[in-house]
Amino acid sequence: MPFIKPFISKIPVHESERINLKLFTVGPVACYPEVLEAMGQQMYSHRSKEYFALHYETVKLLQNFIETRNEVFLFSSTGTGFMEASVRNCVRKNMLCCINGSFGERFSEVATANGKTVVKLEPPLGEPILPDVLDKALKEHPEVEAVAITHNETSAGLINPLKELAPIAKNHGKLVFVDAVSSMGGTEIKVDEWDIDVCFSSSQKCFGVPPGLGIGSVSEKSLKLSETAVDKGWYFDFKVWEDDQKKGVGTPVTPAIPQIAGLNTALKMIEKRGGKKWYSDLYKERNLRIRRGVEKLGLSTFPKRGYESPTVNCINAPEGIDGSVIYEKMREKGFELAQGYGPLKKKTFRIGNMGYIEMSDIDLMLKALSEVLSSL
Ligand SMILES: *Cc1c(COP(=O)(O)O)cnc(C)c1O
Numbered sequence: 001m002p003f004i005k006p007f008i009s010k011i012p013v014h015e016s017e018r019i020n021l022k023l024f025t026v027g028p029v030a031c032y033p034e035v036l037e038a039m040g041q042q043m044y045s046h047r048s049k050e051y052f053a054l055h056y057e058t059v060k061l062l063q064n065f066i067e068t069r070n071e072v073f074l075f076s077s078t079g080t081g082f083m084e085a086s087v088r089n090c091v092r093k094n095m096l097c098c099i100n101g102s103f104g105e106r107f108s109e110v111a112t113a114n115g116k117t118v119v120k121l122e123p124p125l126g127e128p129i130l131p132d133v134l135d136k137a138l139k140e141h142p143e144v145e146a147v148a149i150t151h152n153e154t155s156a157g158l159i160n161p162l163k164e165l166a167p168i169a170k171n172h173g174k175l176v177f178v179d180a181v182s183s184m185g186g187t188e189i190k191v192d193e194w195d196i197d198v199c200f201s202s203s204q205k206c207f208g209v210p211p212g213l214g215i216g217s218v219s220e221k222s223l224k225l226s227e228t229a230v231d232k233g234w235y236f237d238f239k240v241w242e243d244d245q246k247k248g249v250g251t252p253v254t255p256a257i258p259q260i261a262g263l264n265t266a267l268k269m270i271e272k273r274g275g276k277k278w279y280s281d282l283y284k285e286r287n288l289r290i291r292r293g294v295e296k297l298g299l300s301t302f303p304k305r306g307y308e309s310p311t312v313n314c315i316n317a318p319e320g321i322d323g324s325v326i327y328e329k330m331r332e333k334g335f336e337l338a339q340g341y342g343p344l345k346k347k348t349f350r351i352g353n354m355g356y357i358e359m360s361d362i363d364l365m366l367k368a369l370s371e372v373l374s375s376l
Contacts, residue, residue: 021336022361024290026154026182026312028204028211029355031262035209038265039258046255055250058260061267065276066184066199068191068217073241075214076256079181080106082200082216085236086146086177087111089226090197095146096121096137096174098129098165101155102342103179107148115231119144125343126156128307131164138172146175146197152183155341157314157350158303159183166194175222181205184215186283186311186354188276197222203259206283206311207266208355213259218242283310286353286362293366294351297373302348312352314344321376323349329375333368 023030044050055074062072075081087095087110097108099122108118119141121129129149138144147169152159162178169176175197180189184199185206191199200216203209218238226238234240235253244252270279287310291301294315302314317323323340326349330337340348351365 021331021334022365023355024335024337024351024353024357024365025355026205026338026350026352027202027354029208029352030357031210032208032266032269032356034269035262035265039210039262041258041261043257046250046257051255051257052248052250054257054260054264055255058264058267059245061264061271062215063217065267065270066189066191066217067193068199070191070217070219071223071238071242071245072215072217073238073245074251074255074260075216075236075241076212076251076253077214077236078204078211079179079200079202079214079216080110081214081236082198083107083177083179084110084114085216085238086148086198086200086222087114087116088232088236089229089238090175090177090222091116091146092229093117094119094141094144095148096141096144097148098122098134098150098160100127100129100150100153100158100160101125101344103153103155103181104148104150105342107150107177107179111148126158126303128158128160128304129165131161131168134165134168135171138169138174142172144174146177148177148179150179151189152180152186152309152311154182154309154312154350155314156303156344157301157309157312157348158307159187159309160307162189163194166196170195175225182309182311182354185270185276185279187280191217195219203256203263206354207263209259209262209266211259212256213263215263280310283353286357286359287311287313289359289362290351290353290366293362294369297366297370299373302344311354312338312350314340314348314350316348317346318373318376322346325376326369326372329372330365330368333372335365335368 184201203213
């Protein structure tokens with residue numbers, strides 16, 4: 001039984017006018033109807049047994065989903081809050097940031113803003129971080145304490161070989177932080193097997209839940225480091241969160257209850273339909289349907305072959321055409337894609353396949369794209 005009715009996002013334009021758009025965005029994405037329904041419930045106290053039941057069940061579902069026994073925290077922030085937390089709780093002075101685009105760059109900015117010294121590992125745009133390159137960089141920089149990896153670089157539509165990179169960092173005795181914001185849910189992640197210290201995401205990407213929740217797992221080693229961290233602040237102090245979670249009182253601050261209820265529903269829905277393998281296969285299928293479709297229209301994808309993201313296709317705009325023109329024309333046809341990002345803004349446009357999307361919607365979108373391309 002398909003669980004998808006045609007999805008439509010109503011975006012207010014003027015008070016009197018609304019337009020309907022199908023979303024192929026990279027976050028926020030279209031949300032599952034079941035999720036929206038679960039989020040529309042009346043509020044209740046976050047110190048009630050009803051909340052505690054929801055909280056601990058959601059934590060358990062997430063631990064199963066990313067295959068970890070580590071603590072999982074639900075921050076009332078977005079994923080970037082977790083990025084900042086990893087730096088503040090676990091790094092004394094030096095870290096290495098793998099940069100394949102804007103979000104890797106953000107990790108290094110967050111580290112610098114928190115007074116850390118950053119070694120940047122930055123291949124040319126569109127190319128992945130390769131294990132031997134990371135190995136070499138860590139040999140040259142024994143002082144770094146942690147390695148930050150953007151699993152899926154949303155801005156360039158590129159996925160890094162995390163499964164091979166994590167053991168390299170571990171061989172050098174480094175902590176591993178993973179920005180899995182646009183990959184968690186969209187592809188395989190095995191936190192314990194790959195020995196990831198901090199692995200975080202946001203609600204508004206692959207899980208198809210509205211924004212407002214930072215989701216992440218934190219290893220024993222990271223918690224230990226947090227004990228003696230100086231100037232780590234309070235709001236994202238892992239120890240404060242661990243204490244309350246272990247005491248059975250959930251969170252130290254007011255949790256984003258609707259988002260947590262939405263995420264709980266999404267995770268149960270995934271389990272019911274076939275589990276995480278089914279979900280990541282669904283992503284692969286949607287993603288390839290879009291990629292094959294745009295290739296048929298004569299377009300190519302930006303990242304190096306073999307490293308294309310399973311959750312967003314970054315597509316080279318046709319020769320001489322600004323990618324944002326295609327974005328605008330697709331909007332006029334009722335499809336919201338994503339514009340190119342940062343230095344790729346003009347040269348590319350992106351088609352996300354995260355959240356609530358049906359195969360038939362993909363076909364309609366591709367048809368519209370074909371019309372747009374022939375009108376140029
Ligand atoms: C969207 C995104 C972010 C930012 O997430 P927020 O939820 O806005 O904090 C960070 N990293 C990646 C890879 C992303 O796709």
